[in-house]
Amino acid sequence: MSGTGSGRFVGLLLCAAGIYTAYLYQGYLQERITTSKYEPGEVRLPHLGMLHGLQSFVCFFAAGLVNLFLSFGGRKAKRGQKSTPLLEYLKPALTNTVGPALGILALKNIPYSSQVLVKSCKLVPVMVMGTIFGKKRYSLKEYLCVALICVGLVVFSMKKSSAANKKLMEPNLLLGYSLCMVNLAFDGFTNAYQDKINSTYKSTSSLDMMCWMNFWTGSMLCAYMFGFSTVGMELVSFLVSHPKSLLDVLAFCLCGALGQLFIFLTINKFGALTLTLVTTTRKFFSILISSVFLGSTLVGQQWVGIGLLFAGLLWNMQIKNSKHSKVRSKAK
Numbered sequence: 001m002s003g004t005g006s007g008r009f010v011g012l013l014l015c016a017a018g019i020y021t022a023y024l025y026q027g028y029l030q031e032r033i034t035t036s037k038y039e040p041g042e043v044r045l046p047h048l049g050m051l052h053g054l055q056s057f058v059c060f061f062a063a064g065l066v067n068l069f070l071s072f073g074g075r076k077a078k079r080g081q082k083s084t085p086l087l088e089y090l091k092p093a094l095t096n097t098v099g100p101a102l103g104i105l106a107l108k109n110i111p112y113s114s115q116v117l118v119k120s121c122k123l124v125p126v127m128v129m130g131t132i133f134g135k136k137r138y139s140l141k142e143y144l145c146v147a148l149i150c151v152g153l154v155v156f157s158m159k160k161s162s163a164a165n166k167k168l169m170e171p172n173l174l175l176g177y178s179l180c181m182v183n184l185a186f187d188g189f190t191n192a193y194q195d196k197i198n199s200t201y202k203s204t205s206s207l208d209m210m211c212w213m214n215f216w217t218g219s220m221l222c223a224y225m226f227g228f229s230t231v232g233m234e235l236v237s238f239l240v241s242h243p244k245s246l247l248d249v250l251a252f253c254l255c256g257a258l259g260q261l262f263i264f265l266t267i268n269k270f271g272a273l274t275l276t277l278v279t280t281t282r283k284f285f286s287i288l289i290s291s292v293f294l295g296s297t298l299v300g301q302q303w304v305g306i307g308l309l310f311a312g313l314l315w316n317m318q319i320k321n322s323k324h325s326k327v328r329s330k331a332k
């Protein structure tokens with residue numbers, strides 16, 4: 001996926017399409033699992049909060065198997081390149097596990113729509129953490145461009161907020177927003193550290209990173225589920241005695257694994273900032289596409305958001321292109 005500018009662009013579009021499709025379908029499966037009553041006994045799946053964590057086991061095995069298959073096919077690290085110590089993946093795995101859990105806790109104190117608004121600005125912590133931990137340097141133009149994209153996303157999503165709000169039991173706004181901020185900082189750290197690993201250890205493939213980050217996440221989860229609580233045993237016995245739920249959960253995890261294959265490929269080939277651009281615009285594009293296909297109308301404010309966002313995205317492409325052509329002309 002290195003090659004020419006247009007080749008890279010097509011590669012990025014394919015990765016983005018893979019991420020959007022996998023997580024769109026996973027969202028549908030999540031809805032089905034959380035609302036279904038399974039036979040026998042018409043009962044709901046317990047410990048729904050564990051659902052996202054469960055996929056780390058499947059993702060670990062999926063990445064490990066594909067990696068093994070490719071290594072039989074002859075893929076080897078180049079000589080002289082340091083391989084990544086397994087402990088290096090622990091830090092981003094930890095922030096990637098704790099971050100989303102804090103996000104879920106935040107939802108007990110602030111409405112989902114407010115969280116979407118805050119998360120629209122995820123590009124900012126990715127840049128800040130990249131500067132601190134990854135020693136990355138961004139130009140003023142790049143900061144302005146990201147600000148434009150964030151403002152576009154916020155203006156677009158603000159419209160949805162009032163309708164999507166549901167009454168919270170005892171909202172604590174200060175706690176909710178603080179948790180949201182820590183979640184964002186953790187997300188930023190995860191991405192920046194992944195970038196750092198990729199640039200320090202050049203032989204790290206996207207499959208290595210997917211495999212070993214999920215190894216650590218899965219190990220922490222295993223310790224909690226089977227060592228410190230009865231959650232694991234309760235889940236296993238439910239899934240075994242309700243085969244339909246097992247199939248649904250397996251499909252959910254496989255979708256997550258497919259999404260992660262594209263996520264880690266995007267980080268590896270295009271960097272964490274581009275990945276964040278793809279993931280933060282995901283919900284925006286799904287609203288846009290569904291409104292085009294289902295014929296629901298967008299209000300004026302959303303069009304303003306769309307305008308700002310596209311202006312930012314085009315500007316971002318132009319900055320990236322000029323960076324690439326500078327690098328290529330230096331290499332000649």
Ligand SMILES: Nc1ncnc2c1ncn2[C@@H]1O[C@H](COP(=O)(O)OP(=O)(O)O)[C@@H](O)[C@H]1O
Binds near residue numbers: 119190191267282
């Ligand atoms: N840099 C990353 N490394 C590993 N997993 C990631 C990364 N970025 C996103 N993900 C995973 O991809 C999924 C979708 O991410 P995202 O679109 O940011 O959604 P959310 O708003 O639910 O966090 C989540 O399960 C998240 O954990």
